[in-house]
Amino acid sequence: MNKDTKKLPIYKFFNSSKKYSIKWSSYFQVYEKIFSSYRNKKIKFVEIGVANGGSLFMWKNYFGKKAKIIGVDLNPKAKNLEKYGFKIYTGSQSDKNFWKKFYKKEGKIDLILDDGGHKNLQQISTVHFSLAHVNDGGKIVIEDTSTSYLKKEFNNPSKYSFINFAKNIVDIIHYRSPLLGKNLNLYAKKIHLVEFFESITVFSIDSKKCWMNQEISNKAKNEWAADFRYNEYFGQIKNKLNKKYGRLNKRSFLRRLIRKLFYRNFLFNIFDNIKIRKIFKKIQN
Template sequence: MKLQQNENSDGLKELFYNNQGRLIHKWTSYFPVYERYFEQYKNRPVTILEIGVFHGGSLQMWKKYFGKKAIIYGLDIDPRCKSLEEENVKIFIGSQSDRKYLKWLKTQIPKVDIILDDGGHTMKQQRVSFEELIDHVKDDGIYMCEDCHTSYWPSFGGGYLRKGTFIEYSKKLIDYLNAWHTKQLTVNSFTQSVRSISFYDSIVVFEKMPMEKPQSIMTGTPSFIMGETKKNSLGRKFYLKGCRYCETILAFLKLPSPSRK
């Protein structure tokens, strides 16, 4: 991902360490990940939803980092957080594990460029929020779930290789990125709308992009003939040796093999 240069030179780490405003709690390893994905939105019209308001400090940090064109939404279960609203910052009070509430929330705000889940960090909260809100991220947007180390903490419902943690849940989604290539899986809305999943220490990032069935294309002419030939079921000759990968692709796509004259 190419990082862009913007007029606002304040990086997130600088804003965090120089913070004299409301309380912010962050792991220092997160800042390079934030910058990698969020820098492209600086000083541009951007819409953000942060799950987990805490004391409101991170909402102020995002506002300073992204600039005056940013519209920021916060979601928290603590009613006191409503008092932290300010210009271009609107806060909703509700549970991130309440599917009915999240469906309602989507009727109240436009599709967003970024969702950052920094909420309660339990397995149910992270999974439900992702399942209900991933479709409310724009086609070229980012869904980021942080503090995923709780997937390894029993007190949050986690545990190493424990079924149902957000880390294990996300690992399985890797297969659906590649569902085009196996008959064991069905291509679904996730396959068709997410281009990548990236794992960092305690963070999982999903990049949205409309996806179509990939095509394998050859251009140019062969430089040499490889191996003996054999007729396939269609009566066409194909390269028996040295091109197993190509033949597998063609078989999967149900295309005739390249003939050798």
């Protein structure tokens, strides 16, 4: 384990928790990054997956007295932990009706962390049934997302893996661009940011930051800037042809043909894609 991790407050609370808990060593640095600003604030924190309760004690000590710590587990034995001051709900994270009742009772929450069953439907249901109930400024955090790549027990990789679902949300966030002409659904209207860590995905919720984008400019004049986006290949070829044939007449057939072929999309996409394929191949295992 990285030696700096041992110095993190969250790790210290994990280590000193009075009940058993297992976490992956990289998670503590992620927790500090995404949760430290919520410490000692009046928040509602929900953890799906209680097991022995070890992490509930860690969260209680980390977030402080003002935070309400709520646990959700399918195992009814988790209810025993209510004697320590936690609120525990028994039910399945993939059950729509469970969440209906849960949010009817609890109202809006600030943070929800999924350390439950880690199956695709379970992780996706957490996001889908909780999204409408997370306050602006809050987060939905899904742990153990490496299960999206595991065959054994999880039947992945699959088109319907959690990570593929999350990649869809990356697409949906881009629909806030007016260039795409899309209607905005709840996901586009509420999820401001998606962060991918190894085995943890974080959705930051903030409807106030999710407006349909607009292009704006300042008051200065555009003096000489032109978009050279299409000049890469055309520029080189043009120079070569210029060398060979001298400067081309503006209206010459050759010049018009070159513009058609190189300046717009066709060949240019082919050239680009050859280069892109090479990069893709290099980064994929």
